[in-house]
Amino acid sequence: MTNIAQSGIARTGPDGLSIHTSGDARKRLARRYAAERRFRRLGLGAVLLAMGFLLLLLSTVVGKAIPAFTYTYAVLPLDLAGDKINHDDPLRSNFDAIVKAAIAEALPFAAGRKQRRAARGLISSGAAVILRDMVADDRALIGAPRAIGLPVSDTLDLYFKQLTAPRRSREPQGSATPSATSDKIHIAVEDGVIGSDEQFGRDAPSHLVFINGGVVKITGADGEGLQGDVLVPLQSTVPAAQGDWRLVTINQAESARKISDREIAYAEILNGMGLIERRFNAIFFTRGASREPEMAGVWGAVVGSFFTMLVTLALSFPLGVASAVYLEEVAPKNRWTQLIEVNINNLAAVPSIVFGLLGLAVFLNFFGLPRSAPVAGGMVLALMTLPTIIIASRAALGAVPPSIREGALGIGASRMQTVFHHVLPLAMPGILTGTILGVARALGETAPLLMIGMVAFIVDIPGGALQPATVLPVQIYMWADFPEPGFQQKTAAAILVLLGFLVVMNAFAVVMRRRFERRW
Amino acid sequence: MSNPDMAEPITPPAGHVAEEAADDSVAPVATVGETDPAPAADSHPVKIRSRNVDVFYGDKQALFDLGIDIRARMVTALIGPSGCGKSTYIRCLNRMNDTIEIARVSGLIELDGQDIYSPDIDVVELRARVGIVFQKPNPFPKSIFENVAYGPRIHGLAAGKTDLEEIVVTSLTRAGLFEEVKDRLEDPGTGLSGGQQQRLCIARAIAVSPEVILMDEPCSALDPIATARVEELIDDLRKNYTIVIVTHSMQQAARVSQRTAMFHLGYLVEEGQTDAIFTNPTDKRTRDYITGRYG
Numbered sequence A: 001m002t003n004i005a006q007s008g009i010a011r012t013g014p015d016g017l018s019i020h021t022s023g024d025a026r027k028r029l030a031r032r033y034a035a036e037r038r039f040r041r042l043g044l045g046a047v048l049l050a051m052g053f054l055l056l057l058l059s060t061v062v063g064k065a066i067p068a069f070t071y072t073y074a075v076l077p078l079d080l081a082g083d084k085i086n087h088d089d090p091l092r093s094n095f096d097a098i099v100k101a102a103i104a105e106a107l108p109f110a111a112g113r114k115q116r117r118a119a120r121g122l123i124s125s126g127a128a129v130i131l132r133d134m135v136a137d138d139r140a141l142i143g144a145p146r147a148i149g150l151p152v153s154d155t156l157d158l159y160f161k162q163l164t165a166p167r168r169s170r171e172p173q174g175s176a177t178p179s180a181t182s183d184k185i186h187i188a189v190e191d192g193v194i195g196s197d198e199q200f201g202r203d204a205p206s207h208l209v210f211i212n213g214g215v216v217k218i219t220g221a222d223g224e225g226l227q228g229d230v231l232v233p234l235q236s237t238v239p240a241a242q243g244d245w246r247l248v249t250i251n252q253a254e255s256a257r258k259i260s261d262r263e264i265a266y267a268e269i270l271n272g273m274g275l276i277e278r279r280f281n282a283i284f285f286t287r288g289a290s291r292e293p294e295m296a297g298v299w300g301a302v303v304g305s306f307f308t309m310l311v312t313l314a315l316s317f318p319l320g321v322a323s324a325v326y327l328e329e330v331a332p333k334n335r336w337t338q339l340i341e342v343n344i345n346n347l348a349a350v351p352s353i354v355f356g357l358l359g360l361a362v363f364l365n366f367f368g369l370p371r372s373a374p375v376a377g378g379m380v381l382a383l384m385t386l387p388t389i390i391i392a393s394r395a396a397l398g399a400v401p402p403s404i405r406e407g408a409l410g411i412g413a414s415r416m417q418t419v420f421h422h423v424l425p426l427a428m429p430g431i432l433t434g435t436i437l438g439v440a441r442a443l444g445e446t447a448p449l450l451m452i453g454m455v456a457f458i459v460d461i462p463g464g465a466l467q468p469a470t471v472l473p474v475q476i477y478m479w480a481d482f483p484e485p486g487f488q489q490k491t492a493a494a495i496l497v498l499l500g501f502l503v504v505m506n507a508f509a510v511v512m513r514r515r516f517e518r519r520w
Numbered sequence B: 001m002s003n004p005d006m007a008e009p010i011t012p013p014a015g016h017v018a019e020e021a022a023d024d025s026v027a028p029v030a031t032v033g034e035t036d037p038a039p040a041a042d043s044h045p046v047k048i049r050s051r052n053v054d055v056f057y058g059d060k061q062a063l064f065d066l067g068i069d070i071r072a073r074m075v076t077a078l079i080g081p082s083g084c085g086k087s088t089y090i091r092c093l094n095r096m097n098d099t100i101e102i103a104r105v106s107g108l109i110e111l112d113g114q115d116i117y118s119p120d121i122d123v124v125e126l127r128a129r130v131g132i133v134f135q136k137p138n139p140f141p142k143s144i145f146e147n148v149a150y151g152p153r154i155h156g157l158a159a160g161k162t163d164l165e166e167i168v169v170t171s172l173t174r175a176g177l178f179e180e181v182k183d184r185l186e187d188p189g190t191g192l193s194g195g196q197q198q199r200l201c202i203a204r205a206i207a208v209s210p211e212v213i214l215m216d217e218p219c220s221a222l223d224p225i226a227t228a229r230v231e232e233l234i235d236d237l238r239k240n241y242t243i244v245i246v247t248h249s250m251q252q253a254a255r256v257s258q259r260t261a262m263f264h265l266g267y268l269v270e271e272g273q274t275d276a277i278f279t280n281p282t283d284k285r286t287r288d289y290i291t292g293r294y295g
């Protein structure tokens, strides 16, 4: 017995049971299962944590981006027939004057210089350009007065989206009786509507009273009522019953925000006239870069990214696959090919900005390619993507069973026939996966493109790979840097567009993969 | 290693002699002419002549000074324990060893009197003339039709679509597979059973009308019924093709082959008519091997 135990083929343990059912064995087994459970829980925990962070990221981006997909428009009746139209060349009409006249008509009380400026500031300074583009698209707009939606200024858009000047509106107890309809007035209200210890002025919260079709900015309060400046003239001095007037409080001081009390008053009047509309933000999806947040669009960057990716793909895919085929199927395995292999692996780890420097030195300065153009950007990114594609393609080619090669060679297929008829089609799904990984990384790349000038401020939508352009990640980078709050939403929205671009590209790759996989 | 067929004297390498001497006291190599009556040279001329063939994998020698004649329209079985160089030899005959980077072949191998390792031989043409069927069935991951049609297509053997279809049908019929797959020629070849796949590979090989078919343990992955079908097929193919088959089954060698060559540790031990080898082996190693005492 002992003899057998020592020789390592014992069938029973010390307690006489089989070695696989003894107490010790059971304990060993339990430990094994415990380790397995621990590992499983850790893995699950890691996955959940990662998913949590992903969700957090996505929800923040989406939450920030959603408002940017719509924009606030003021639908103003425009005089597109009068003397401001140049009937010989409608595109040279004075559209700015048309917009100004429409504003003046909607807000007739804004007559003074200050008032006119505030009223004009409600509508985007790009409105005239938009109007001109509309007329350029459709000459039939000219000839009759027409109500057309014009984008409001970016601060007003933020105001209507509740993203700036957060406000509280309430209908205080009792009636209110204004003393006059304009200038400085007194409003008799019940006690306590606004506490008498309240501070007033540019550095204190603002109180606006909406009464009898007008707006009064409160400048003081005492036992008898409120004193204030009229921002929008009242229609009458009749007492307003409870519920017919309201008090709007904006806690943010006027000096601390970009939208003045007067602009708020005018905007609310326009809103009360039903002229304010929230529409799909077509500008964002159709226009190029602009200094004005409301005029800035992502389309220029999308087209730029598209051309850049086209160049990248057109260069890196065939070159990468050909290199992989050569290294894997043709080249002898010697010290030289080993050296090349090591270098390719190292290239995959080179920081992308280094490729940008190379692009600047070689493509721009030596070959004289145009600055800021997708060709140059695409070539730099192709260099960056090549190692990834080569490595993935080699792995995919290497994973094709040798029996397939032998089968083809055995009936007299040449080496290249074997590769192109049999090995490459089987490796294609893997190659496509590597390609999409590489190109997706290139799509999100900023640094190397900064080096070759793709950070330039380009207003026009690029019409080809040789024209100056910017790309989505660079556009995001630039917008993130702009101080205007309007650009912050745009940044998030552009990130979503970039993600959408990525999803479309991946979907395309998945479809391609399917096509190759279906051939067994 | 005295071989009466060979005019030139052969000096075996020193290691060879030492090893042979260290072996049993039996005569080192039995010779063809002594054990069999010479086969009718006119009906079965020598198809492949090998002389002084040495094969190295890197520094390691796998075949030593091999000399053997393969006769036309006969089945020659190669037997011997694992690792003795049977596959290595068979792969020399259509230069499949070219694909192994470390493999180096020296010596003379002639197909119809032409040195197949000479620089003016086109290896693509050689492999069209000398087809091969591997141990593990390896149909292409394409349709059954495409599997068979691929060879004729790349070699331009078919004049048109109908011609190609005819070649495919004939090849599948000769491989004894047509009846089983005629309704699903567009199905993937990889979806067939193991035995069917191997017959598909045989059909693929004969579709390019080779002169020689090499088979490296074609039945080792098959069940007895599939094996019987393939053996039947081999027996049938013998009328038109020269066949070299590697097998580990003595019964199979006895059933399908007319001539048998026994390999051991990279040396050819003896070669002769199958009946003679099995009933009266001259070498002790052959005797031991076929009686199952080793290998």
Ligand SMILES: Nc1ncnc2c1ncn2[C@@H]1O[C@H](COP(=O)(O)OP(=O)(O)O)[C@@H](O)[C@H]1O
Pocket (backbone or CB within 6 Å): B057, B062, B081, B082, B083, B084, B085, B086, B087, B088, B089, B100, B102
């Ligand atoms: N690709 C290869 N690389 C290195 N050595 C090999 C290779 N193929 C075969 N060998 C060696 O050559 C010898 C003969 O192998 P093989 O011809 O496959 O034997 P068999 O087919 O008779 O079993 C073995 O020792 C084997 O290890």
Ligand SMILES: [Mg+2]
Pocket (backbone or CB within 6 Å): B086, B087, B088, B216
């Ligand atoms: Mg073998």
